[in-house]
Amino acid sequence: MFKIAKIAYRNLLRYTRRTLLTSVLVTIGIVAVLVFIAVAGSFKQLMVGQITDSMLGHLQIHRKGYVASIDNSPLNLNLNPKQVKKVENILEQQPEITSYSMRLKFGGMLSNFSETANIRLNGINPVQELKTVPLLQQRVSTGNGKSTNPPTLKQGEIWVPENLAKGMKLKVGDQVVLVATNQDGSVNGSSLVISGIVGSMTGPGGRDGYLNLKDAYQLLRIKGNEVNEIALRLNNFDKLETSFEVLKQKLSEIKNKKDKPIFEVHTWQKLSPFSNIAKIIDLLTIFVKIILIAIVLVSIMNVMLMAVYERIKEIGTIAAIGTTPRKIWSLFLMEGLFLGIFGAVTGSLISLAIIQYLNWQQLTFSFGRQDALVLSPVIAMSEIIGTALIVIVISTLASLQPAVKASRLEPVEALRHF
Amino acid sequence: MGLLTTRNLSKNYQMGDVSIAALSEVNLEIEKGTFVSVIGPSGSGKSTLLNLIGCLDQPSSGSIQMAHQEISKLDSRQRAKFRGEHLGFVFQHFNLIPVLTVYENVEYPLLMVKAGNNQYQRERILALLDAVGVLEQQAKYPHQISGGQMQRVAVARALVTQPELVIADEPTANLDHDTAYKIINLMKTMKDKSETTFIFSTHDPKIIGEAEIIYTLEDGTIKNQEDRRNHV
Structure with missing residues (x-):
């Protein structure tokens, strides 16, 4: 041969x-x-x-039916404090989850006292959020270009989306008024100071603003620890599908009085058109x-x-x-x-x-x-x-x-x- | 002692609706260690006969017995194996493998039959190259040597597996007269040394004169058989 x-x-x-x-x-x-x-x-x-590291996270948990009406940012599909606690207990037991961030997403009106515009907002705990979507830090400009230190989002502060800031001629340090409709239909307003401008991104959430979760509760007159989105970060992105299946199984075991699952979990692919x-x-x-x-x-x-x-x-x-x-x-x-x-x-x-x-x-x-x-x-x-x-x-x-x-x-x- | 026997050997070619008989009812018996020539005009069936004896083609009818086998009934794989083990070939156009050196060309048939150990094979190849006078050319490729040398290599290649029969179809037709004569004499010398039977076809009268047995073919049949062993 x-x-x-x-x-x-x-x-x-x-x-x-x-x-x-x-x-x-x-x-x-x-x-x-x-x-x-x-x-x-x-x-x-x-x-x-x-997409995953600056907006969505690897996986997201919502109340059943939330994703279907996500464009409305409905507040009637929030997870109540009891449900949040149940999810937290499950997440704490999953070693593959490195961090998670509680979000309260809602729509509102932003005013610079001369103009008013619609805005979609995320009430977040900035520490949790930056751990879960670490690239968000790179998108936030605090006035001196892109920040190398984690930008702050203290109570009374807001990060305004870049396109809105340009349109309304807003800059870091400016005061704005945020008006939003509560769950019961009444309207409330808060005065906030811009502490960051968030760079736009393609995809869902790419033009959202951010405020401290406590401010969101105050504005929406929510008393308990309510959220409507929990973003998760995995320690191994390659095991996304396995982690998704495990979590789906665990969450499906929690049911409502009608014996139907309370929660839904989605991978980033289901949430982003980029998939x-x-x-x-x-x-x-x-x-x-x-x-x-x-x-x-x-x-x-x-x-x-x-x-x-x-x-x-x-x-x-x-x-x-x-x-x-x-x-x-x-x-x-x-x-x-x-x-x-x-x-x-x-x-x-x-x-x-x-x-x-x-x-x-x-x-x-x-x-x-x-x-x-x-x-x-x-x-x-x-x-x-x-x-x-x-x-x-x-x-x-x-x-x-x-x-x-x-x-x-x-x-x-x-x-x-x- | 009979080495090869043909009985009523015939070969027909189909040309459209017409069947042309290239060889008809040929009976011959070739003895071991003889130097046999097949002569005849062009189209007389010389090449057809050599092809059939050489297991390169299959007869339309008749039988060929060699090495205690009926070789006309072998399939293509068996015929290839038989050719490798029992036959050697010298072609008119030398047909050396151009990508192999002189040494490798002679070695090639041995590798196809997987004979002997490497050292023995090497010694045998070198001895043969020496015997045919191309030992010094062993590292050259066919295009680097003359036509006469190529045919000498072809003779060595034909003999390397120690076949019982070497078939040479017009082995001198592409050589000048002197070289042709030398090649025939080389074949004859090798026949005497190895006791291998040679059967070759030719048109050259001087070369015919070197044969021990001459079969004359005409229109696909043997017209004459001359045994010249007492004269040569």
Whole structure:
């Protein structure tokens, strides 16, 4: 078999230009796929990170039916203090949950004494919130650019969304009046000082303002520890689905008087439209891989068929001197295999170099209202090995038909060929 | 002692609706260790006969007995194995494998039949290369040596597995007269050394003169058989 491999290798070297062209084609295909996977993966990871770490958290718990009417920010679907306590007890027992943040989301009117605008607000405990969505800190400007220290959100302070601040010409230190409708339908107002401007983000909650949870209770005249959203952060994002299932199971055990679950839990994918973009990226990756398979299949099959037609007499000779059809078959299969291996190895190395170069270049991009996002393409070893294996397997499969053709040639016919 | 026997060996080719008889009812018996020539005009069936004897083709009817086997009934894999173990070939166009060196070309059939240990094989290959006079060319590729040298390598390749029969279809047709004569003499010398039977086809009268037994073919049948062992 070693001899067959040696002949296969030398046959490839015999037609250097053709071998190089085919290998270059396979290499380009691999480079395109791996670089695409790395860049698209980086973009996806970055965006998912931004969404989960600065707004949504990894998982969210609500009262059953809240998410269906989330656009109204209904206050009648708040979790009462007893229910909050039950959830807290469960969360404290889950080692995979590193932190959670209680939120009271509601809508209101913001006035700078000359203009009034609608605003969606999150009543939060800033310490809990910044532990659960640590990138929120980067979005909050406290007057001297983006803050490096955790921004404060003491009682009497408010973080106003960037677009609203621009529209109403608000800045840090300005006083505003917040008016909101309570659960019973009455209206209440509070005077607050702006302590931060929150940068906008694409997606739900990306244009929300923040105030201290105690201020929210005061404004909405809520006496107990009521919230309508609990955002969770996991210590291992890769175990999102497992953690989700565990939590879902635990929460479903708590039922109301009608024996129906009180709570609902959702992963970030269910809450953000970006999950669809992430799915499209995954789908595109599959399509790019299919295109690669087609390139490899067509180019290798073409070159191997040419090799068979050009070497018919040689096939006749080796058959005449005792090479079995199986060994002839192996010879051509190995030529395809070597082309695949060469293309896969070269392509993988070039891809790694390009990915390294892109990282070194620190390319930035904008997404929605987010600017200067730094692209940090990375590729998993499993992805490189997987793609290389696809190419090698397809190269071998593409050689199968030419190899069968060569092995079935009658020696007497092949020897007559000119 | 009979090495190869054919009985009523026929080969027909189908050309559309017409069946053309390339070989008809050929009966011959080749003895071990003889130097046999098959002669005849173009289209007389020389190559067809050698192809059938060489297990490269299958007869339309008749039988070929060799090495206690009916070789006309073997399937393609069995024929390949039989060729590797019992037969050697020398071709008109030398047919060396271009990507292998002279040494590797001679080694190739041995690897196909998995014979002997490596050291023995190596010694045998070198001895054969020496015997055919191309030992110094062993590291060269076929395109780096002359036509005569290529045919010498082909003779060594044909003999390396110690076959019982070497078949050479017009082995000198692509060589100048002197080289052709040298090749035939080389084949004859190797025949004497190894007691391998050689059967070759040719048009060259001087080369025909070197054969011990001559079969003359005409229109697919044997017209004459001449045993010249007492003259050669």
